[in-house]
Amino acid sequence: MTSTILAEWASSVTVADLSEDVRHAAARHLLDGVGNTVAAQRLGYGRPGWTVADALGGPPEARPLTGTRGLSAPAAAFATGVMLHALDFDDTHAGALVHATAVSLPAAFAVGQQVSASGADVLTAATLGLETACRLGEVSPHGFHARGVHATAAVGPLTAALVTGHLSKFNTETLVNALGIAGSSSSGLLEFLDTDADTKALHPGSASMNGVLAARLAAAGATGPSSVLEGRRGIYAALTDRPTNFAALTEGLGTRWEATRIGIKPYPSCQLMHVTLDAVTKALGDSAARASDVADIEVFVHPDSSPFVCGPNTGVASPRSTYDGKFDLPWSVAALLHDGAITVSTYTDDSIARDDVLVTARKVRVTNLPSEVPAAAASGRAVLTLTDGRVLDASVGGSQGSAGFPLSDDRLLEKFLGNCGNDSRAAELADRILGLVDETDLTAILDLAAAIAPAP
Numbered sequence: 260m261t262s263t264i265l266a267e268w269a270s271s272v273t274v275a276d277l278s279e280d281v282r283h284a285a286a287r288h289l290l291d292g293v294g295n296t297v298a299a300q301r302l303g304y305g306r307p308g309w310t311v312a313d314a315l316g317g318p319p320e321a322r323p324l325t326g327t328r329g330l331s332a333p334a335a336a337f338a339t340g341v342m343l344h345a346l347d348f349d350d351t352h353a354g355a356l357v358h359a360t361a362v363s364l365p366a367a368f369a370v371g372q373q374v375s376a377s378g379a380d381v382l383t384a385a386t387l388g389l390e391t392a393c394r395l396g397e398v399s400p401h402g403f404h405a406r407g408v409h410a411t412a413a414v415g416p417l418t419a420a421l422v423t424g425h426l427s428k429f430n431t432e433t434l435v436n437a438l439g440i441a442g443s444s445s446s447g448l449l450e451f452l453d454t455d456a457d458t459k460a461l462h463p464g465s466a467s468m469n470g471v472l473a474a475r476l477a478a479a480g481a482t483g484p485s486s487v488l489e490g491r492r493g494i495y496a497a498l499t500d501r502p503t504n505f506a507a508l509t510e511g512l513g514t515r516w517e518a519t520r521i522g523i524k525p526y527p528s529c530q531l532m533h534v535t536l537d538a539v540t541k542a543l544g545d546s547a548a549r550a551s552d553v554a555d556i557e558v559f560v561h562p563d564s565s566p567f568v569c570g571p572n573t574g575v576a577s578p579r580s581t582y583d584g585k586f587d588l589p590w591s592v593a594a595l596l597h598d599g600a601i602t603v604s605t606y607t608d609d610s611i612a613r614d615d616v617l618v619t620a621r622k623v624r625v626t627n628l629p630s631e632v633p634a635a636a637a638s639g640r641a642v643l644t645l646t647d648g649r650v651l652d653a654s655v656g657g658s659q660g661s662a663g664f665p666l667s668d669d670r671l672l673e674k675f676l677g678n679c680g681n682d683s684r685a686a687e688l689a690d691r692i693l694g695l696v697d698e699t700d701l702t703a704i705l706d707l708a709a710a711i712a713p714a715p
Contacts, residue, residue, distance in 0.1 A: 289382070298348065312464075335365075343360065352522065355395070365419070378699065398505055398508050399501045424474050436481065522662055532588040534657060539641040570587075593619035593622075596619055
């Protein structure tokens with residue numbers, strides 16, 4: 260069974276087995292994850308999840324990121340997972356279409372504190388989590404989404420269970436049971452797309468918490484099916500609507516690292532619209548064209564992307580909520596034309612209510628652009644016709660921040676510092692995260708994050 264192969268691998272890997280480029284890639288994603296969590300806390304996002312986690316309390320095993328009070332490890336993982344994903348600014352693996360850090364970091368940090376793990380152990384566990392989430396998603400690219408299931412929420416419990424099992428030094432049998440139990444928590448409906456709800460932001464928190472709980476249940480003697488993945492009632496048979504390739508989970512395990520191919524977002528919105536935003540930016544170039552100069556906008560979008568970012572409300576009415584705006588491609592294109600950039604401030608209550616942006620959004624026409632590659636890795640094109648008759652036409656081969664066009668270390672640091680409100684302590688926090696392998700524990704990182712964005 261593939262879960263046994265996965266468990267055997269996760270049980271044996273040490274930090275010495277990670278090459279320098281793999282360690283660096285993992286540290287970059289932890290840096291991005293911490294920065295997104297700090298930004299959410301600083302700006303007041305994700306508060307319901309935080310409030311519930313704090314009320315759950317429990318034995319003081321771990322502090323959530325930006326927290327000062329110890330909670331049970333499952334509660335701490337829940338709080339961190341919700342906050343990390345609250346802005347939808349966290350990383351995405353294009354082939355898997357999963358937010359890998361959002362279901363790896365919460366368990367690694369929470370359980371790492373619980374078992375008094377070293378920085379090297381936490382980095383190793385987080386790296387295994389990143390790799391696992393990506394490979395689980397790649398078994399059926401876009402398969403979960405095609406069934407109406409959030410892939411991150413589907414693979415997240417297994418990822419968090421594996422991270423927990425590694426840090427807890429489970430043997431293979433116990434870890435297989437943990438994965439089997441975690442699979443029964445795989446879920447995450449995409450129904451929010453048709454409403455003004457932000458339930459998607461909660462999914463990584465629930466997935467992380469359920470993964471930690473699954474591992475604890477396995478340690479207590481509960482059993483789970485070893486066929487949780489490829490079984491006729493396993494998560495892919497039940498929750499996906501595309502072909503499966505289980506070789507994607509095991510081939511090159513430990514030698515080929517998908518963790519080095521996870522994209523880091525430059526925009527706090529759904530990954531599936533990023534390539535279009537890049538194409539519009541490129542089309543504008545140095546034309547000095549303003550939103551009022553644009554008569555017509557045609558954007559070419561992967562057919563798998565359209566249902567998620569070009570739904571029936573998009574381009575017709577203003578976003579129904581700030582979260583809804585992050586999945587509204589026509590409105591986001593219009594906001595880019597009006598503001599010259601897409602930032603965290605783009606998606607606020609005041610911003611999404613702008614009538615002038617809606618007028619421009621109604622000029623956006625969406626045309627499908629079929630492609631053999633997954634939607635998040637596809638190319639994009641935008642054609643802007645100006646009122647003076649000029650036509651601005653540009654194509655891009657992929658989105659900024661993706662594996663093919665990665666953000667530089669400097670650009671990532673700029674994003675992190677911005678997420679921290681350019682606080683004077685943010686540079687030290689970045690240094691400590693990037694040097695996690697040499698840290699004795701997580702205390703300094705947790706203290707700095709809490710100082711920069713203290714919890715309410």
